[in-house]
Amino acid sequence: MATGELNPNHYPARRAAKVVQHYLNTHYGSPFRLFGLHNVQSGNAEDVADSGRKYQLEISVQEIISNTTENCSAEVLFLRGDQQHSPQVQVSCAELLKSNTAAQEEALFQKYKMNQSLLSAQNLPDSYGHIEPDNKPLWHLGIVASSSVMLKESTENTLFNMAQVAHITQLATENEQLKFDCHILLHEMVSQEIIHWKLLFTWSPPEGVKVLQMEQLPHCHHCEKPPNTN
Template structure:
């Protein structure tokens, strides 16, 4: 009887531990590949963009800390699928690492398909900072206007750091959408930011940002219309100019946002996906801000 009870107890402990840990399900048709290879970094960067868009905030911006287990699977007549297990850390809390698993699929030039599961700790301190930032922005009588963040020496005014992170969280939507199995993106700079004072619950900004396209080394200029409030993914509309190597005659600085039709979501992220990442947020902030925001304070 004692041995039976011990066996049951051990099984229960094992099941309890499994419920709190992400496990990477590896299909038999996949092969393990080194974590430091270019395809793995490519897939991991897309997963990080997806994570930041859905779970990032002015005080939560996640970075890849270390890739652990990585497998590659060829999907016949469709493309390639990568099964990843990796650690991330919050840029604002460098000593805290979280475990994530993701399946990233690159299918015939379409937008990457991602399922993601992370054991993210909801740190009350970060949530409180987000709330304080939000309330301070709503109380402003003069809108925030800024240029060239960071500057040419890499400096960011500490007061603008939450704005910088929010722009990266918002740009993560663009970078996730535009990434392919060959191209990936990093955000380099905010060229211009305008806050739009409004009476609704969402903060509203327009950004002009520079994205670095790898491996082409092109610098892409994108304009974003962003609405955000705490515990929600931002609503993002955007339009990007073609790189300098291509003709720019078809685009204007504030042209029609890309993908504003039914083929592309415009999400407020009122319910953040947990685990699957299969449902994208649906949007409410579809109207463009009035005016040009050309006047400085």
């Protein structure tokens, strides 16, 4: 792995920067707030004693729904050890996190909570890249939940993108959290594998998306590659 100043267009810098995207979605994402990596402006990597490798990054991050972009500073530490650990992330994106979506989230939460029947959707997006407008919040919830998996699984040698929500189902619950069972497809860009995960997660406006269980499913050799995996 390269040390010192990095080419912002090459994989080492972009892989580390993509981890920042997953971190922001995991901690701040919602059906009305999604973060994407817009650009890597500069990067630097250094070995940190026995801890691992630290990346210092200057990036631009886009809040996709409002189409707002901000320059952010970030630090990503990939830990060394026999067991894989989630990268440690620190990021400064103060203005981007100020967007207030509380009213929209509360309205959606009450709508989902008061539905006569539990929600269910599949193939988001479909083979033509299309998502029905009513299903977009479910797609967004799937993206936020998937970021928890991608953050946990990320290393210096991976580059994950969310590919598809194969299936998502709302489950009955008696508390103030909506609960969902979800089957997601992740595209690992380095190996070009499509990786299937089964997730159980909750969502409420005060608590955000919380992944309760995650399980990698066996490789599906006959599965068709989903659309929009870039």
